[in-house]
Amino acid sequence: MQRCSLIKKNRKRGSDVWLLRWSDKSISGKRIYRKRVIGTVDEYSDAQSARQAVSSLIERINADNPRIGLRSITLSTLCNHFERCELAQSNTWRSYSTKKCYAGYLKRWVVPQWGKYELREIKTIEVESWLRRLPLAKSSCAKIRGVMSVLFNHACRYELFDHNPIHLVRQGAKRKGTPCVLAPSEIKLLADSLADRERTLVLLAASTGLRQSELFGLKWGDINFTEGTMNVTRSIVCGIVGPCKTESSQKPVPIHPLIIEALVKWKEHQHYRKPDDWIFASGRRSGRKPYWGQAILRKYILPKAQALGIEKRFGWHTFRHTYSTLLRSVGTEFKVMQELLRHSSLRSTLDVYTQAITPAKHAAQAAVMALVFSPQPESETRAF
Template sequence: MIPRAACECYLNRWILPRWGDLRIDQVKSVAVEEWLDSIKRAKGTRAKIRNIMSSIFHHAMRYEWVERNPIKLVRQSAKRERTPEILELAELQLLLSKLSVRERTLALLDAATGLRVSEMLVFRWSDVDFENLELRVTRSIWHQVVGNCKTEASAKPVPMDSYMAEDFLRWRRQSTYTSDDHYVFASETMRGTQPYWPDNLMKRHIKPVAKAIGINKNIGWHTFRHSFGTLLKANGEDVKTVQELLRHANSRITLDVYTQAVNSNKRAAQSKVVRMMVSSEVTKVANVGTTDSKKQAQNAG
């Protein structure tokens, strides 16, 4: 499922300029396929354009404007053109130790939950449940337009390890925007009215640190999500747990991208990954401070 804002972007950027002047019955399968092949974008992007066009024709059939959907005959693979980059455990540990508090909080959040960056950046402090150690995922953002989550599975609460809670509290003490209705990662440039742009955070604050410590991989926000899935697999977690933690709509997606795993406790599975990424000494301190964290959270609220 593609977010509404993303659909509008693809529609206005690609589909309408090419096909907007034609009658709907003039759109032919072969012509669409040739057009998609000419677009210099990733296969995944072209597949999304194809799927949006197919949805348009599906609705046209429902209203009996056309009798068939020509886009069903359009061949367009969504298979990745290269294997996604994965950070090794040692690389994750080193990167987390060198990032500033804001970027470290985001990177650990991504690497220990598998959340999409579009979901992480629209967290408000009221979505961070320190008492029950959960994160409420209800919104996502696309080009600064806030909408609903990508799928129903995406809207389920996400477990939050106690060490992650400590990071959130550390960032809250430094942030200018700390009220419950403020974005957790509010942009100071926009005076808190919008969250940060994900590309700016990655390009200006995370990639330079990674390069400085010798990580020359082409990392992005999805790198952390893929790394999370890989670490879960390495821990021997069962595919259903991996699916729920990554909030895939079905297990086929999980199997295609991350493959299998053997335990069934989501919180325990996540905690194993967190403790792989942070030193045992610091983890002990975090565990001892959990009670204090809850008290601070109540005071901050």
């Protein structure tokens, strides 16, 4: 495996530059020497910083080399290659939260089990049996399977391996239990008992179904108080601002007049009211960052819910599930539900987020039984 040589080259005009040099072999076997300018000494002050900047390039050079490409590598080596190429901060193909999730699954589960195996030694049946033995929910096992499949696709893309053994691994993602859903009375009881900040957050989450990252990524300029709409254009995860989960997530969201009223009341008590200020700006960080959602949920909202007798275990995403279920209970059309929840596909809306609440089930059953047992006119009876 080539490390490639990195030298500093003087120029008659301008700053000195860093030059990366390596060699290839032609089809005839003749050695070919290649070089590429990496940058100036103003950009990279020392050789170490310059080499770090070209680590992914060196990986590609080695991957393109037939002697290296055909060599068997371990899954741990492949993970390192994947992290440098795909999970680097400069790579914009994936969001920050996705990169963090991939890195977590690789470090916690994949590398400890399969890191020392060569790629050709990893078999479909063995991976399938391993996933079934893991003490995790099926959805988590499905995510691990997905990460491993992405990993092997990466190996095929860089010609480090010739196939993906994970494609045939069977792993369901069905939940063990149904997601928690709050009743309308519980939402009202909770909202009426909270302070302005928490009340505004709960009302906004329950009436729009925003994800936590989108909820705390809102700025005052995103709200159109006149038209009663909101533009969701960004998300924030662990303090890192990025785009929304999908293109559909960026569509305008309607806001009910009661929520507009709560937002206006919250804004009146804020020091940060400019269009570019966070709606839920943290005073501790001088408004540069919004509050951390999990801290507010854990310190203020959940203790208040327990004090009110709400025993359900819920989080920010519970409000999204609740919003979807309540939309369906009032007879909202499926396409409208998809638009309100900003899902890219209708299947996610119906299969994952929506549940039929008990009164709706009873009403549907009663309607069917009424059709069966209602007295029929004689003309309809004779027709049969």
